[in-house]
Amino acid sequence: MTAGGARVELPTYDPQSYGAVCATVDGCLVCGDVAVPVTVIEPGEADALCEDEHGARGAVGVELVVPVTEGDRLLVHGGVAISRLAPDRAGDSPERSDRPHDRPKGSDRPHDRAERRESA
């Protein structure tokens, strides 16, 4: 890659890094709002060794989804698991049917921007 006429050497992947897990998806992980599905191989309280669909393994921060156990399916963004793949929905196929959406019945609460801002 060149920049300003100079050749720039970019760093190589650290196979133990989070990048090894995330690099299988094209595009920028942040801009693309990319999250990678992985499977927990060795559980931990802060980090867990996880494996992606291609067999790449790396440490993933799991504090936002603890507790995790071996075999759990997680969604990783920026080296941190932000969600679980719902076990009962992980195999959902995107049929064009009127699949019921997730809105709980009777939860027609008005939006609450103030509360969300507090959360942020």
Added chain:
Amino acid sequence: MRFVDEFRDAELARTLGTEIAALAEPGRHYKVMEVCGGHTHTIYKHGIEDHLPESVELVHGPGCPVCVIPMGRVDDGIHIAKQPDVIFTCFGDMMRVPGGDGSLIDAKAEGADVRFVYSPLDALKIARNNPDKEVVFFAIGFETTAPSTALTLMRAKAEGVTNFSVMSNHVTIVPPLMALLESPDLRLDAFIGPGHVSTVIGCRPYEFIPSDYGQPVVVAGFEPLDHLQSIYMIMRQLDQGRSEVENQYGRVVPWEGNLRALEILEEVFELRPYFEWRGLGFISQSALALTDAYSDFDAELRFNIPGVRVADPKACQCGEVLKGVIKPWECKVFGTACTPETPIGTCMVSSEGACAAYYNFGRFARSKARAGA
């Protein structure tokens, strides 16, 4: 491949396209904005528009965090990167974003120690391994990414790492949506809500859109059929005269979001009174700064940054593209002076920027359409 192949079934895509067309009211034009840069990327990469009737127009929103970074913030980052004994870290695409006087990768070529990382946790690891250096992480991203920065800061604090700091450019998704909805030059019918942002914040924060503005929102996944199904769900709402928030991406997005992630965001970040968005101007309470409890890790306090506002290049129309007012190819410099190799505007930098996505995947189709016309 599980979770991929089944969401790229061509026959189902054609069926969904037919059903969407059947729901389109004759003579009506529908404008649907996809908020997220990842969705923009999906649309062009997989030719989603080819499955839609002409009356359904997809408008590309401001959901690419790189694209909305103003040039002045890039210059502030470069200023820090050029300080002695600083290792400056950022996500890959951020390296090429032009500031007023070059990009971070230019600064690296000139000798600054700028490194790209995939996770803020990697930046913290660099700090642990280089105790004689100041390691700074240039944080960007919406609520999807902010928790990983927050988690990193919590670990840094717990471990007593003192040579690590963060320049926070994290932004929030709802304020720009409100700004767009109040924009007089943009009339939308519905929104395709961001998928992974919603994993963190849930679906409730969007409920003001149907309740206050009468427009449907469908939170969608990132595969082609996710996208087509979400458009189908939007068209069904419009056909039935409904407007509400629906969740197409239920296999990942809980309605209430990730409560633990929201807790740590609250602990580490607070809303800035205002923040400049490229193309959208200053939007109040739309970005995150570190709380007092984490001020020791605030790079903006640790380093004396210029904080100068830099005007966008006159030829660049990223602002109009980000607001969905013009299409990428309608920009004066699209594909000529501004390309992914030599971007003038941020929308051409990130692969999820509307201009880069269109340049990479859609320009030939557009050329063909023009030739046909």
